[in-house]
Amino acid sequence: MLRTLLIGFLSLGIIGTAYWGYREHQEKNAILVHAENNYQRSFHDLAYKIDLLHDQIGTTLAMNSKTSLSPALAEVWRIASEAHSDVGQLPLSLLPFNKTQQFLAQIGTFSYRAAIRDLTKEPLTKQEYQTLQTLYKQASDIQNELRNVQHLVIKNNLRWMDVELALATNQRPSDNTIIDGFKTVESNVESFAETANLSPTFTSAAVQERGFIRAKGKRITADEAKKIAKSFLGLKGNEKIKVVHSGKGAEDRFYSLTIYDPKTKTETYMDVTERGGYPIWAIDNRAIHKQAISLNEATMKGMDFLKKHHFTNVELYDSTQYDNVAVLTFVTNDHGIRIYPEAIQMKIALDDGTVVGFSARDYLSSPSLHRFPKPAISLEQAREKLNPSVKVMEERQSVITNDLNQEVLCYEFLGTLGDDTYQIFINAQNGVEEKVTKMQSVERTYD
Amino acid sequence: MRWRIIICLLVICLSTYEWPMKEAHAFSDQVIQRGAVGDDVIELQARLQYIGFYKSKIDGVFGWSTYWAVRNFQSEYGLPIDGLVGASTKQKLVKVSKYYESFVKEQIRKGNSFTHYGGIPLSQQVKQQGTASSGGSATATNVPKGFSQNDIQLMANAVYGEARGEPYVGQVAVAAVILNRLEHPSFPNSVAGVIFQPGAFTAVTDGQIWLTPNETAKKAVLDAINGWDPSSGAIYYFNPDTATNGWIWSRPQIKKIGKHIFCK
Numbered sequence: 001m002l003r004t005l006l007i008g009f010l011s012l013g014i015i016g017t018a019y020w021g022y023r024e025h026q027e028k029n030a031i032l033v034h035a036e037n038n039y040q041r042s043f044h045d046l047a048y049k050i051d052l053l054h055d056q057i058g059t060t061l062a063m064n065s066k067t068s069l070s071p072a073l074a075e076v077w078r079i080a081s082e083a084h085s086d087v088g089q090l091p092l093s094l095l096p097f098n099k100t101q102q103f104l105a106q107i108g109t110f111s112y113r114a115a116i117r118d119l120t121k122e123p124l125t126k127q128e129y130q131t132l133q134t135l136y137k138q139a140s141d142i143q144n145e146l147r148n149v150q151h152l153v154i155k156n157n158l159r160w161m162d163v164e165l166a167l168a169t170n171q172r173p174s175d176n177t178i179i180d181g182f183k184t185v186e187s188n189v190e191s192f193a194e195t196a197n198l199s200p201t202f203t204s205a206a207v208q209e210r211g212f213i214r215a216k217g218k219r220i221t222a223d224e225a226k227k228i229a230k231s232f233l234g235l236k237g238n239e240k241i242k243v244v245h246s247g248k249g250a251e252d253r254f255y256s257l258t259i260y261d262p263k264t265k266t267e268t269y270m271d272v273t274e275r276g277g278y279p280i281w282a283i284d285n286r287a288i289h290k291q292a293i294s295l296n297e298a299t300m301k302g303m304d305f306l307k308k309h310h311f312t313n314v315e316l317y318d319s320t321q322y323d324n325v326a327v328l329t330f331v332t333n334d335h336g337i338r339i340y341p342e343a344i345q346m347k348i349a350l351d352d353g354t355v356v357g358f359s360a361r362d363y364l365s366s367p368s369l370h371r372f373p374k375p376a377i378s379l380e381q382a383r384e385k386l387n388p389s390v391k392v393m394e395e396r397q398s399v400i401t402n403d404l405n406q407e408v409l410c411y412e413f414l415g416t417l418g419d420d421t422y423q424i425f426i427n428a429q430n431g432v433e434e435k436v437t438k439m440q441s442v443e444r445t446y447d
Numbered sequence: 448m449r450w451r452i453i454i455c456l457l458v459i460c461l462s463t464y465e466w467p468m469k470e471a472h473a474f475s476d477q478v479i480q481r482g483a484v485g486d487d488v489i490e491l492q493a494r495l496q497y498i499g500f501y502k503s504k505i506d507g508v509f510g511w512s513t514y515w516a517v518r519n520f521q522s523e524y525g526l527p528i529d530g531l532v533g534a535s536t537k538q539k540l541v542k543v544s545k546y547y548e549s550f551v552k553e554q555i556r557k558g559n560s561f562t563h564y565g566g567i568p569l570s571q572q573v574k575q576q577g578t579a580s581s582g583g584s585a586t587a588t589n590v591p592k593g594f595s596q597n598d599i600q601l602m603a604n605a606v607y608g609e610a611r612g613e614p615y616v617g618q619v620a621v622a623a624v625i626l627n628r629l630e631h632p633s634f635p636n637s638v639a640g641v642i643f644q645p646g647a648f649t650a651v652t653d654g655q656i657w658l659t660p661n662e663t664a665k666k667a668v669l670d671a672i673n674g675w676d677p678s679s680g681a682i683y684y685f686n687p688d689t690a691t692n693g694w695i696w697s698r699p700q701i702k703k704i705g706k707h708i709f710c711k
Contacts, residue, residue, distance in 0.1 A: 039645075088635035091645035105632030164646065249699025249711050250679055256702055258616075269616040269677065281675055285615040291485075294477030296531065319482040320589045326482075327673050345674040359674045393515060419503055421511035441482070442510035443596055444587045 032161055039160035042089040043153070047146045049083035053107070054139040061132055066119040073115035080108040091164045100142070107135055113403075211251045212364040217276030225255040225272045232279050232309065233268060235259065245274075254280060273364070279309075281359040289351040291324045298326035298348035305355050306330060311344060311363075320441065324350040332363075334370050338398035341366040341407060372399065372409040375428035382411035382426040385433060390415040390422060400425055402434045410434055473541045479532035482589065483509045491532055493551050494544040495520060497565040505551065505563060506587035555586055591672045598638045600660075602668040605642045607660035608650030610707070617705035618664060620678040622671035624709070627682050634682070678702075681709035 056079055060072040084104040110131065114124060124132070152158065220228070222243040229241065240260040246253050253274040260267050270282040293301075299316055306314050311330075317338070318329040326348040332339040347357025379395065386392065394414040402408050410425040421439040426432070479487050488509045495501035500523075501516035514530050521528045524539050532540075550569050554561040562572045590596060602622055610621045628634040628641045635641050643651060650656045678684070684707045685695045698710035 085635060085640070088640050088644050101633045109632075244702065246679070246702045247700035247708075247710075250701045254679070256677075256704075258614075267614065267616075269614075271677070271679070280679075281677070283616060283619065283670060283675060283677075294479070295483040296478035296480045299480065319480060320591075321482055321484050322589060322669060327669075329674075343674075347670075347673075357670065357675065359676075361674070361676060393518070416511075416515060419512060421515070439511050439592075441589055441592060442506065442508045442587050443590045444504075444506065445596070 036159055036161050039090060039164075042086045043160065044150065046083055046086040046090070047143075047150045049079055049086060050139065050143045050146055053079045053083060054136070054143045057107075057132065057136045057139055061129075061136060066123060069119055069124075070115050073111045076111035077108050077115055080104050080111065084108065091160065103138070103142075107139075110135070212273050212275075212278070212280070214364045214366065214368050215252065215273040215276045215278045219274050220255075220272075220277040222255060224277060225257060228272050228277045228279065229257050229259060229270050233259070233270065233282060233284075238262065278360070278364055279358065280361055280364060282357065283347075284354075284356040286349075286356065288324045288349045288356070291350040293350055293353050295319055295321050295326050295350070298350060298353060299328060301353045302326075302328045302330070302346045302348050302355070305346070305358075306344065311360075314344065317343070321350070325356065326350055327357075336397065337370075337372075337409070338396060338412070339366070339370060340398055340400045366407075370399065372407075373429065375409065375411075377428060377431050379411055382428065382431060383413070385426050385431050386413060386415070386424060387417070390417050390424070393421075397428065398425070400435060408434060414439075473546075474532075474537050478534075479509060481509050481511075481514045481530060484589065488513070489551060489555070490546050490548070491517070491540070493546050493563040494540050496563045497544040497546070499564065504587070505555075505561070507555075508587045508589060510587075558586070591669070594638075594672055599665065599668050599672070601638055601642060602671075603660040603665040604656050604658070605648060605650060606667055607664035608655035608658055609648055610705075611658075611661070611664065613705040613707065615663060615667060616677045617707060618667035619670045619675055620681070620704050620707070620709060621684065622668045623676040623678045624681050624684055626671055627676070627678070627680055631682050677704060678709040681711060683711070684709045 053076065056072065056076050060069060060076060063069050063072055081104075084101060087101045087104065114128065222245065225243055226241050229235065230237070238261075240262065242258045242260075244256045244258075246256065255272045255274065257270045257272065258267055259270065264286055266284070266286040268282060268284040271280040272278065273280060299319055303314070303316070313333050314330040315333045315338070316328060317331045317340075320327045328346045328348065330344045330346065332342040341362060343362045345357070345359040346355060348354070349356045375397070383392065383395070390413070392413050392415040396412050397409065398412040399407055399409055400412075409428045411428055413424045413426070415422055415424065423435075423437045423439055425434040425436070427434050474487050474490055477483075477487060479491060484507055486507070489505060489507045491509070492501050492503075492505045492507070492513055495513070495516045496505060498520075500520045501513060503512040517532055517536070518528050518530050520526075520540065521530075521536060524543075526536055526539060545565065547563070547569060551561075551563060554573060560574045562574070563569075564572065588596065590599070602625055605625065606618050606622050610618045613621070625638070625641055629636055629638065635644055642648065642656070646652065648656070679701050681701050683695060683698055686706050687708055688706065690696075695710070700708050700710045702709055
């Protein structure tokens with residue numbers, strides 16, 4: 001009797017477990033299929049977009065009329081940006097496949113710049129046509145490779161989830177069509193980047209790093225870096241300082257210092273350039289108590305600190321209070337001209353007004369000499385270029401870095417349109433509207 | 448004896464009770480400038496609205512619209528036009544305007560949409576009965592240009608999931624890597640795109656991104672957005688003890704912070 005009961009219970013248990021396991025398995029499969037479908041969609045979509053891209057570049061090449069060329073180039077830009085977003089959804093990031101994405105970003109930048117230009121006045125140059133032709137050929141190569149991978153994926157019923165699993169466990173199956181296929185695509189793009197003759201506007205699309213061109217002078221030692229930190233941060237001398245030299249991958253080498261204060265038990269971090277020993281940035285990570293001074297006093301303290309460390313001719317550009325910290329941005333003022341690329345950020349604690357953050361990265365990577373031709377147009381002429389419904393509130397001359405990564409002298413206007421404030425830069429040489437920014441710094445809270 | 452206590456209590460009640468229509472004390476001593484937050488800013492906005500210079504929401508954050516209102520006020524009343532609210536500007540403002548503090552504070556507390564114009568009965572200036580009650584004094588907050596509070600929260604989640612055991616500077620560096628990727632042509636160009644790119648961050652893959660981030664992670668994100676980059680322009684980082692991918696070792700290494708090696 002007891003045995004029958006026991007057997008009955010146990011078998012019930014087994015049946016229950018089996019059912020539970022089956023359900024779990026079903027659910028897991030459903031999720032896997034869902035994730036797989038997402039990858040499949042991105043991949044097939046990418047292949048389709050590259051098709052479109054190839055065709056569209058071809059169309060632009062065949063076009064003669066300037067009025068239809070602009071929309072066609074804009075179309076190239078749109079498709080390239082959509083393809084770029086598709087690549088971002090594929091599990092490729094751990095493999096060196098980012099060249100494809102870079103290629104798409106570059107096509108995008110090139111076509112965008114050509115499209116927004118007034119082609120009736122400034123038609124595409126011979127070199128730009130050549131670039132377009134190279135792009136056309138490259139797009140065709142990528143298209144063929146992708147088509148091939150796509151064909152194999154469909155024929156062999158390959159799954160992206162397997163690729164992801166392979167990546168996660170770092171087991172490279174000998175025949176992983178997807179990975180191998182993408183490798184071919186990748187090497188194609190790579191060879192293109194090396195061999196293609198690119199115009200100057202084209203290369204500037206890539207991230208340009210100028211390094212710390214202002215940091216000149218002899219190389220300093222780790223001990224000298226310590227001394228610089230001591231005087232810059234006003235240390236008392238009982239702190240423990242650890243210095244690490246940067247790796248070889250850094251363009252400009254620097255020292256990283258970790259300063260431990262045994263009294264407050266907090267750490268301050270700082271980087272100093274190897275050449276000349278310029279402080280790059282510093283952060284003091286101490287707890288900040290109740291606010292005792294105002295944002296305005298903090299600004300004065302920040303300004304004093306900069307003066308003390310020989311940053312002359314700086315003025316406050318922006319100040320913001322986050323809880324009990326003031327975040328300030330200072331820019332150089334060269335005889336009334338604001339030099340925006342030379343920005344210095346500072347953080348001041350609002351409890352006792354001490355400096356808890358400093359960053360001169362932008363300042364150090366912009367040239368110290370400013371040579372700009374005299375404005376070719378007057379302030380009045382520049383003002384006429386503005387949208388008449390913008391009410392100008394402030395105006396000055398300033399230097400900014402424009403879309404083409406060039407430093408240009410501009411007339412800057414701060415104006416309002418409705419409830420919003422806009423910052424508008426008009427090139428002082430040719431009157432081009434270089435940049436228009438909506439100044440938004442306040443957001444309502446949603447609590 | 449009992450009467451005395453009751454009278455005492457009454458006196459205390461009366462003296463601490465703020466009359467609804469009473470005009471409250473004026474500003475503290477600080478010079479108020481753009482970017483400031485707090486009670487002084489609420490008073491400033493309310494007073495400027497009372498005399499019609501400020502038409503936006505009274506939210507306690509000295510933004511651009513408050514700035515222009517201050518400048519217009521200064522120009523109208525012959526004060527030096529600098530957008531700074533110092534002693535003379537405050538004095539003039541207090542003289543020509545009124546501030547019903549308890550009314551304003553109560554509306555803010557209740558989350559109502561309201562105005563504070565002079566010449567209109569206060570009861571007619573409450574437009575919408577809000578349901579939310581804000582604990583703090585301000586109903587808005589400063590955000591770095593181009594980022595919303597939710598973007599910052601999402602990044603804080605990623606930083607916390609990826610680097611909560613790291614020193615503070617390591618957390619700022621991880622946030623900076625996310626920002627560097629935003630600018631880089633090889634990566635998506637939105638915060639969510641970068642964070643959720645498949646395989647980009649282990650914390651996203653294993654779900655640790657959904658842990659609740661602490662204040663430190665949020666602070667680190669703000670520092671990174673405001674211009675601090677301890678990673679020196681890195682777009683990758685990895686933990687040498689757990690990295691399974693051989694390729695990552697081929698990247699030029701910039702520096703090591705905590706357990707992470709940052710590279711280009």
